[in-house]
Amino acid sequence: xxxxxxxxxxxxxxxxxxxxxxxxxxxxxxxxxxxxxxxxxxxxxxxxxxxxxxxxxxxxxxxxxxxxxxxxxxxxxxxxxxxxxxxxxxxxxxxxxxxxxxxxxxxxxxxxxxxxxxxxxxxxxxxxxxxxxxxxxxxxxxxxxxxxxxxxxxxxxxxxxxxxxxxxxxxxxxxxxxxxxxxxxxxxxxxxxxxxxxxxxxxxxxxxxxxxxxxxxxxxxxxxxxxxxxxxxxxxxxxxxxxxxxxxxxxxxxxxxxxxxxxxxxxxxxxxxxxxxxxxxxxxxxxxxxxxxxxxxxxxxxxxxxxxxxxxxxxxxxxxxxxxxxxxxxxxxxxxxxxxxxxxxxxxxxxxxxxxxxxxxxxxxxxxxxxxxxxxxxxxxxxxxxxxxxxxxxxxxxxxxxxxxxxxxxxxxxxxxxxxxxxxxxxxxxxxxxxxxxxxxxxxxxxxxxxxxxxxxxxxxxxxxxxxxxxxxxxxxxxxxxxxxxxxxxxxxxxxxxxxxxxxxxxxxxx
Numbered sequence: 001x002x003x004x005x006x007x008x009x010x011x012x013x014x015x016x017x018x019x020x021x022x023x024x025x026x027x028x029x030x031x032x033x034x035x036x037x038x039x040x041x042x043x044x045x046x047x048x049x050x051x052x053x054x055x056x057x058x059x060x061x062x063x064x065x066x067x068x069x070x071x072x073x074x075x076x077x078x079x080x081x082x083x084x085x086x087x088x089x090x091x092x093x094x095x096x097x098x099x100x101x102x103x104x105x106x107x108x109x110x111x112x113x114x115x116x117x118x119x120x121x122x123x124x125x126x127x128x129x130x131x132x133x134x135x136x137x138x139x140x141x142x143x144x145x146x147x148x149x150x151x152x153x154x155x156x157x158x159x160x161x162x163x164x165x166x167x168x169x170x171x172x173x174x175x176x177x178x179x180x181x182x183x184x185x186x187x188x189x190x191x192x193x194x195x196x197x198x199x200x201x202x203x204x205x206x207x208x209x210x211x212x213x214x215x216x217x218x219x220x221x222x223x224x225x226x227x228x229x230x231x232x233x234x235x236x237x238x239x240x241x242x243x244x245x246x247x248x249x250x251x252x253x254x255x256x257x258x259x260x261x262x263x264x265x266x267x268x269x270x271x272x273x274x275x276x277x278x279x280x281x282x283x284x285x286x287x288x289x290x291x292x293x294x295x296x297x298x299x300x301x302x303x304x305x306x307x308x309x310x311x312x313x314x315x316x317x318x319x320x321x322x323x324x325x326x327x328x329x330x331x332x333x334x335x336x337x338x339x340x341x342x343x344x345x346x347x348x349x350x351x352x353x354x355x356x357x358x359x360x361x362x363x364x365x366x367x368x369x370x371x372x373x374x375x376x377x378x379x380x381x382x383x384x385x386x387x388x389x390x391x392x393x394x395x396x397x398x399x400x401x402x403x404x405x406x407x408x409x410x411x412x413x414x415x416x417x418x419x420x421x422x423x424x425x426x427x428x429x430x431x432x433x434x435x436x437x438x439x440x441x442x443x444x445x446x447x448x449x450x451x452x453x454x455x456x457x458x459x460x461x462x463x464x465x466x467x468x469x470x471x472x473x474x475x476x477x478x479x480x481x482x483x484x485x486x487x488x489x490x491x492x493x494x495x496x497x498x499x500x501x502x503x504x505x506x507x508x509x510x511x
Contacts, residue, residue, distance in 0.1 A: 002125075004215050005132065008192050009120045012075065013136040014185045015112030018082050020143020021150075021181065022051065022105055024299060025174055027277040028151030028292060032171035035392035037095045041464040047099050048275045049460030054103040055110025056453030060446055062111035063118065071119040071195045074111060079186035081108035083179055090176030114449060117429065122197035123215060125224070134310050137426040141302040144274060148295035150177055151278070155292045167392070196224070254435045255444065257493055261322070261431060262448040264486040265424040266455040268329055269479040272463040273298075273416060279464075280413065282395040283340070283374070283472050284406040294410065301414050305421035312422065318431050319496040325423020326487040332415035333480030339412060340472035343404035345377040346370045351400040357393045359385045375471040377401070412476075434497040 026048050034044050066074040085105030092098035117133045124132045154174050158165040165173065193215065199208035212224045273280060281294045312321060349367045352360060362384045371377035381397060382390045390397070436444045466475040 002128075002216060005124060005128065008123060008215065009132040009135050010139075011185075011188050011192055012116045012119050013139045014181070014188075015075065015078060015082075015109065015116050016136040016139035017143040017146070018079075018178065018181060018185060019109035019113060020140040020145075021147045021178055022082075022085075022102075022109065022143075023271065023274055024144040024147025024277075024295070025151060025178065026102075027148075027275055027279065027295060028155060029171045029174050030276075031278055031282075031395070032167055032392075033098065035388050036168065036171070037098070038388045039095060039391075040387065041468045042461070043095060045461040045464045047095070047102060048463075049457040050099045051102050051106030051109065052271065052453050052457035052460060054106030055113070056450045056457065058107045058110030059114050059449040059453055062114050063446060066115055066118070067198070067201075070198055071115055071122070072189065072192065075115055075119070076186065076189045078108045078111045078115070079182060079189055081105065083182035083186060086176060086178035086182055090172045090179070092172075110453065114446070119195050122195045123193075123211075125216065125220070131310065133429070134313075134426055137429070138303075138306050138310070141299065141306045141421065141425075145296070145299035145303055146181075148277070148292075148299040150174065152292040152296050251444075253493075257495065258432055258435055258444060258448050259451065260486070260489060260493070261424070261428050262452040263455055264326070264483075264490075265428050266452055266459060268333070268420075268424070268483045268486070269459055269463070269476075270416075270420050270424070271456045272459050272479075273413060275460055276463055277413075279467075281410075282398055283467070284398075284402065284404055284409045286399065286406050298414060298417055301417050302421045305418045306426060309422040309426045313427060313430060317496050318427050318434075319494050321423050321427050322431075322494060323487065323490055325419045325427075326483060326490060328419030329416055329424070330480050330483035330487055332412045332419060333476050333483055335415070336409055336412035337473050337475075337477035337480055339405055339408035340374070340476060343374065343402060343472075344370060344372050345374060345398075345401045346403065347397075347401045354400065355393075355396060357389065357396070359389050360393075363397075373471060374473075375469065378468070431497060435495075 030044055030048065033039075033047070037043075039047065062074060081104055085101050085108060088101035088104065089098060092101055113136070116136050120132050120135070151174055154165065154170050158167065158170040193211040194207070196208040196211040196215075199205075199211065212220075216224055277295045277298055278292055281290070286294070309321065346369065347363055347366050349364070352363045352367060355363070363381065365384065366380060371380075378390070378394075432445050432448060463475070466478075470478075
């Protein structure tokens with residue numbers, strides 16, 4: 001494969017790395033920022049989910065905006081927004097400033113997630129397009145890995161002996177460190193060429209040819225110019241397509257398939273697990289330090305199984321990966337629900353005495369009481385020491401009080417992440433790019449991406465509230481039950497798109 005092409009695709013898809021980094025970093029940040037601003041469950045959920053809420057609007061409009069001024073210019077602006085978001089988040093002096101800063105970041109990654117695959121597809125050759133587009137998903141999971149590792153290291157060096165880091169500033173450094181990759185992304189984007197397809201659409205034929213010759217060489221460059229000219233001719237009427245056109249009877253089947261896959265990807269709770277990973281692991285009673293280190297393990301599993309998806313997607317096909325992955329997701333989440341259901345909670349006098357935070361002795365009325373429901377236990381603890389003290393010390397309290405099979409929960413969470421990483425994560429975007437006629441593709445994918453991001457933001461927003469009011473077991477059971485229903489629906493309706501041309505698929509699926 002052309003080294004120049006790999007480099008360009010990798011650079012453009014670094015927006016995915018920043019998305020993964022931002023999404024992963026917040027799981028550790030909220031352990032400190034939540035108590036700092038004394039946030040309730042809905043406020044915590046909004047800080048976490050606000051980028052996804054902003055992203056869904058960016059997904060709707062960024063493609064059209066890039067049609068006007070170019071993919072490269074919008075991507076450079078996106079990188080600048082990432083940097084601004086990181087800086088303002090680190091300097092936030094209030095809850096309001098923090099979520100506004102994160103909304104700016106959401107606009108960036110919403111645009112990046114749409115524009116990077118679009119740019120890569122427009123500059124890649126047909127035989128390498130799938131692999132190169134999948135670099136974005138790989139960068140996303142690398143971003144998660146870097147974020148969880150960064151969080152772990154910051155938390156590790158945040159000790160009582162440290163003169164540099166403390167509970168009041170460590171979360172600012174966690175957020176601020178994103179400024180470095182953002183500025184790097186901003187700088188190297190200036191060294192990639194403009195999209196040759198966009199140049200062609202703007203009538204800059206010679207410049208488009210120059211880019212294609214630079215990237216692919218003279219002979220392949222000529223072939224790519226011919227292919228672009230043919231595709232542009234086929235799309236001459238695409239600008240007249242309206243949303244109501246998607247309701248045509250001939251498109252109903254593939255529209256329903258895309259909507260179900262797009263909604264299922266987020267409604268099973270993947271971003272709740274990623275964005276609240278540290279908090280979830282704290283619920284098992286393994287302690288704050290172990291919760292941060294478990295996040296590194298989680299992201300490592302995600303990276304490994306994304307490589308599995310890249311290897312298998314053109315060998316096994318889209319349908320088997322999605323069915324196996326969705327079934328595995330359902331079983332893993334239901335396993336987590338079972339593990340949390342069997343948990344019990346008890347504070348003895350010795351355990352309360354061993355707690356070192358200032359209000360710990362207020363917990364003495366709970367000494368030796370046994371709880372089999374996490375909601376009841378947490379509510380009684382909060383009533384005695386207050387919300388702020390609880391959320392600042394929840395890892396320590398749950399570590400000494402929880403009696404649970406933590407390994408069972410860990411297997412369930414890692415199984416969920418692994419199954420998602422080789423199925424719903426990367427395969428969804430490949431499937432969407434293949435299902436739809438070129439005339440409707442941009443509009444349909446934009447609508448599905450909007451709903452996908454909307455579901456993601458709602459799940460992230462209400463997840464802390466669910467844990468607080470429904471409890472761990474019921475929350476994970478709901479996610480698992482939804483995944484199980486999704487599995488049976490996919491068995492019934494999901495087509496296989498592997499190994500067939502887009503023309504063949506259009507003839508078969510447009511009913």
